[in-house]
Amino acid sequence: MVEIELDGKKVEVPEGSMVMHAAEKAGTYIPHFCYHKKLSIAANCRMCLVDVEKAPKAMPACATPVAQGMVVHTKTDKAIKAQKSVMEFLLINHPLDCPICDQGGECQLQDLAVGYGDSSSHYEEEKRVVFHKNVGPLISMEEMSRCIHCTRCVRFGEEIAGDMELGMSNRGEHAEIETFLGETVDSELSGNMIDICPVGALTSKPFRYNARTWELSRRKSVSPHDSTGANLIVQVKNNRVMRVVPLENEAVNECWIADRDRFSYEALNSEDRLTAPMIKQDGQWLTVDWTTALEYVANGLKQIKANHGVDSLGLLASPHSTVEELSLAATLMRGLGSDNIDHRLRHADFTAHTGARYLGMPIAALSTLKHALVVGSRLRKDHPLFAQRIRQAARRGAKVDVIGSNREFHGGNDWALPVRHFLNASADQWGALLASVAVAVAAEKGVQAPVTGTADAAAKAIATNLCAGTDAAILLGNAAAHHVDASALLSLANWIASHTGCKVGYLTEAANTVGAQLVKAQPQTSGQNAAQMLSGSCKAVVLLGCEPAADSAAGAAAVAALQQADMVVSLNAFKTNLDVADVLLPTSPFTETSGTFVNAAGLAQSFHAVVKPLGETRPAWKVLRVLCNLMGIPGTDFETSQDVLAATGLTVGQVSEAQLSNACDTPIEFKAIALDAAPSVAGIYQLDGLVRRAPALQHTVDAKQEVFA
Numbered sequence: 001m002v003e004i005e006l007d008g009k010k011v012e013v014p015e016g017s018m019v020m021h022a023a024e025k026a027g028t029y030i031p032h033f034c035y036h037k038k039l040s041i042a043a044n045c046r047m048c049l050v051d052v053e054k055a056p057k058a059m060p061a062c063a064t065p066v067a068q069g070m071v072v073h074t075k076t077d078k079a080i081k082a083q084k085s086v087m088e089f090l091l092i093n094h095p096l097d098c099p100i101c102d103q104g105g106e107c108q109l110q111d112l113a114v115g116y117g118d119s120s121s122h123y124e125e126e127k128r129v130v131f132h133k134n135v136g137p138l139i140s141m142e143e144m145s146r147c148i149h150c151t152r153c154v155r156f157g158e159e160i161a162g163d164m165e166l167g168m169s170n171r172g173e174h175a176e177i178e179t180f181l182g183e184t185v186d187s188e189l190s191g192n193m194i195d196i197c198p199v200g201a202l203t204s205k206p207f208r209y210n211a212r213t214w215e216l217s218r219r220k221s222v223s224p225h226d227s228t229g230a231n232l233i234v235q236v237k238n239n240r241v242m243r244v245v246p247l248e249n250e251a252v253n254e255c256w257i258a259d260r261d262r263f264s265y266e267a268l269n270s271e272d273r274l275t276a277p278m279i280k281q282d283g284q285w286l287t288v289d290w291t292t293a294l295e296y297v298a299n300g301l302k303q304i305k306a307n308h309g310v311d312s313l314g315l316l317a318s319p320h321s322t323v324e325e326l327s328l329a330a331t332l333m334r335g336l337g338s339d340n341i342d343h344r345l346r347h348a349d350f351t352a353h354t355g356a357r358y359l360g361m362p363i364a365a366l367s368t369l370k371h372a373l374v375v376g377s378r379l380r381k382d383h384p385l386f387a388q389r390i391r392q393a394a395r396r397g398a399k400v401d402v403i404g405s406n407r408e409f410h411g412g413n414d415w416a417l418p419v420r421h422f423l424n425a426s427a428d429q430w431g432a433l434l435a436s437v438a439v440a441v442a443a444e445k446g447v448q449a450p451v452t453g454t455a456d457a458a459a460k461a462i463a464t465n466l467c468a469g470t471d472a473a474i475l476l477g478n479a480a481a482h483h484v485d486a487s488a489l490l491s492l493a494n495w496i497a498s499h500t501g502c503k504v505g506y507l508t509e510a511a512n513t514v515g516a517q518l519v520k521a522q523p524q525t526s527g528q529n530a531a532q533m534l535s536g537s538c539k540a541v542v543l544l545g546c547e548p549a550a551d552s553a554a555g556a557a558a559v560a561a562l563q564q565a566d567m568v569v570s571l572n573a574f575k576t577n578l579d580v581a582d583v584l585l586p587t588s589p590f591t592e593t594s595g596t597f598v599n600a601a602g603l604a605q606s607f608h609a610v611v612k613p614l615g616e617t618r619p620a621w622k623v624l625r626v627l628c629n630l631m632g633i634p635g636t637d638f639e640t641s642q643d644v645l646a647a648t649g650l651t652v653g654q655v656s657e658a659q660l661s662n663a664c665d666t667p668i669e670f671k672a673i674a675l676d677a678a679p680s681v682a683g684i685y686q687l688d689g690l691v692r693r694a695p696a697l698q699h700t701v702d703a704k705q706e707v708f709a
Helices: 019-026 077-092 108-116 152-161 192-196 259-269 290-308 323-335 363-368 384-395 410-415 427-445 457-466 486-500 513-518 530-537 556-562 620-630 641-648
Strands: 002-006 009-013 049-052 071-073 139-141 167-169 176-178 217-222 231-237 240-246 278-281 284-287 313-317 371-375 399-404 419-424 472-476 503-506 540-544 567-572 583-586 595-598 603-607
Touching: 002 019, 009 019, 049 077, 077 108, 152 192, 152 384, 192 240, 217 603, 240 259, 278 290, 290 313, 290 540, 290 567, 290 583, 290 620, 313 323, 313 530, 323 513, 323 540, 323 595, 323 620, 323 641, 363 384, 371 384, 371 427, 371 457, 384 399, 399 427, 399 457, 419 457, 427 457, 427 486, 457 472, 457 486, 472 486, 486 503, 513 595, 530 556, 567 620, 595 641, 620 641
Parallel strands: 002 071, 313 540, 371 399, 371 472, 399 419, 472 503, 540 567, 567 583
Antiparallel strands: 002 009, 049 071, 167 176, 217 231, 231 240, 278 284, 278 583, 595 603
16 A cells, blocks of 8 residues: 555555545545546546646646655645646637537536636637537437547447447547547447536437436436346436436446436337227227226136136236336236246246346456356347446456357457357257366366266366356356256256356346246246247236237247237236237336336345326336235235335345355256257347337347347
8 A cells, every 4th residue: 555645634545546546535526537437547638637746747646656655735726727727728629509518517527617717718719610420329429529539438438348439530639539430339338428428529319409407307216127237317307207327336337327228218208108098899999997997807817717717817027027016916816826927938948946046146246257158148238237347357357258159249349358269059059068168177177077078179278267266157148048958058057166166147137037036926836937828828818018029939929829818918118019918007117116126146226216107107016906906815905115025025135145046956958959949039129118119229230230149
């Protein structure tokens, strides 16, 4: 540790730290533009000049290493004069368009100009003009004349997103930030460039000119998309969601969110929203009141149960539903005597297990891995924020190996991180490839391998790194979880872990995949699984937040099967399932209800509604509670979602390790499957109903491409 004196206070920081780091630790603010705690140091803007004793001139705090006994002053005349001089230079070419700038009210340059700017300038020549660029549907670069060349966006692309899509061309007053060869910005994390831009050069294209920042109410929430559980600030005006930005949480999403977390809010205000209950009669949809719709559903379920028995009733739930919704859905089905409930819509292996499958480690631990073997995942598209953390580990020397099949892998470039070995094969060969790693581990450890086979050089190299122990992990992706041999793959991964000391974990697909397992939203005894229900085995099917044609492995075949049912009830925020449903019940998206999601690491995070329900929309947990009441199911008189959560036994915070387990005793035997039998995996902007209906996301390059093969 090195001790320095900063504005009269003693501060200890690690050797190699900069003066800026010492100021952060001491709680002293030093004005800056180019410095960002998550990015490398560029020292471009020079706004952070400070007075260092014995130094002949002011020094940049972000790029001046600390030294034992150093004395630094941040508020002397020398420092402030230097900072004001820098501000004058920054404002020389900056346009005077604050009244119309989208960044007005939350602009770092605007804020600092109040304290360090002057009322007049020595510069009287014309200001330069930088022509706008079109970089895609998400980011607006219409006002690049505002750019102060801090290069935060450039460094973010290279260091965090893993793809240097922006760069600086030319020099002096001709310098510009731009994409090269007229390309668009296509990173799945690109929206974070908007947040870190300290001026109004990069702004949100969907939000552009929609509201002033001071008009917006800010409310906390949790992402309903992938299993990161990213913390959000949802910004609201007139009971309408206008913008979504990240809420910093180092343990979960740091200060970043994925583009689907940021821009999917567009769907909340779309014309596809279902705002009143509807019943189909004689092929026509009629709008009815809630009492009529709920009694119709309750009477229909009772009649079908009486005529065909409890096994004719089934419920298919989206793993993006909240803990409270899934818990009450399970209560409804089991109260009726049926165990036919499942959230595993894309799975092909339904082997029973104890404990919820999960990541096997805290999310933050991904950043410190020394070696990761990723099986069956297109990491940066399935889990952008997990990919970002593994990318940081790779930048620090971690070795990343992959078993999978991906036509767009392009030798590793599509992963935006250095992949050492990519064992590329069709899904039917993944078991054999993982088995070759197990054979190599057995040879290295001098034990009997659980399978027969040979190990090539790549398998031996992977095995050597896995044997490093606790800083190594086998990460099973969405395609591995949905694989027909998912349990065998997990058993084999566990065998490798037991002999190497590495960790094993599922990246898990959806916002509440872990929570769905915890509240038993899947068969517990002899109930039918999702594949069986989607094959037409049930006479009455309740669809909770899901669209079988888009959300299940059955795809179009699910529609034909459900059309044979006597009654299909759709609880959804959108006008969907019209070709299979008999009743549409409008339920609230995550912004209009309170609830809880459990992320991949087993962290339960609750959130509140940020706006009032649209039209006659109601939270799904309330709809399910009323259905339970109408069906005479006891113990369901809940007043709040917190009451429902309490009844599940879960609490906000880390779920007990006793409830989480990746243990698996399934025999390591791989089924003979067709070469083209790829697991069902959703595209990055096809993951759920919200992202599918967000116009800006659907105009991205990713949305237009096939994303997993």
